[in-house]
Amino acid sequence: MPDIKAEQGEHILTLWQGAWIAALITGVITWALIIGVPLWFRRRRDDEVPVQTRYNLPIEIFYTIFPVIMVIAFFSQTVRVQxxxxxxxxxxxxxxxxxxQKWSWTFNYPDTEAAGGKNVFTSGDGDEFPQLVIPVDQTVEFQLYSPDVIHNFGIPAFAMRMDVIPGNDxxxxxxxxxxxxxxxxxxxxxxxxxxxMLFTVKVVTEAEYQDYLAGLAQNPDNVSEAPVLGGEYSRNLINPDEEESE
Ligand SMILES: [Cu+2]
Structure with missing residues (x-):
């Protein structure tokens, strides 16, 4: 069983476990019927023809309605947990x-300002994976932005992930x-x-988090005029003269 480290993910884990239990009960009954029916209703003597049942209305109604009830149960629980x-x-x-963005992640911390009101961020590239640092026991909001194609930001320990879609934040x-x-x-x-596109998430205490942000704000590599939203590389490919004309 996965070990979930976020409140939101605990609901998802419970849904997943419940769905597995329901599916397993259904599976056991189905396997019993698949294996049992040919045994119970087999021809026992050469001169005997087994009972020839053409249709059985109650059973047909049952196996039409019961799956519909199961779908309703799975669907409503999924919507509720979602x-x-x-x-x-x-x-x-x-x-x-x-x-x-192709091919790494950037994490901007808009709540924090470096000297002169500048933006604080950390970024990775294909060789060095970035690290996201967040405080424990606090509500952290991830605003997801892509300048190029659809990515998906996911942290298995939180049982949470979401598409990062250009033009749809x-x-x-x-x-x-x-x-x-x-x-x-x-x-x-x-x-x-x-x-x-790998990264790590470090969950730290509030004091360590503040220390971390203060350290970022001191490092010129982690400070920028505006939030780093990426996309320069792909934009220059499309229009290489854009920078000169600005
Ligand atoms: Cu990606």
């Missing part, structure tokens, strides 16, 4: 602007329950170096 897991607190404790929130370092990756086959 609504709980995707519930948005209008005032999250921390906001991170996550940029998924998604968001979700997590409340991590335990400090530690967890893996994350892109879950949408986005192109040649999709497999390089």
């Amino acid at each position: 609504n709980v897991a995707l519930e948005m607190d209008p005032e999250p404790d921390v906001v991170v602007t996550v940029v998924g 998604n968001a979700f929130q997590v409340k991590p329950t335990e400090t530690g370092t967890y893996d994350g990756k892109c879950y949408e086959l986005c192109g040649a170096y999709h497999s390089r």
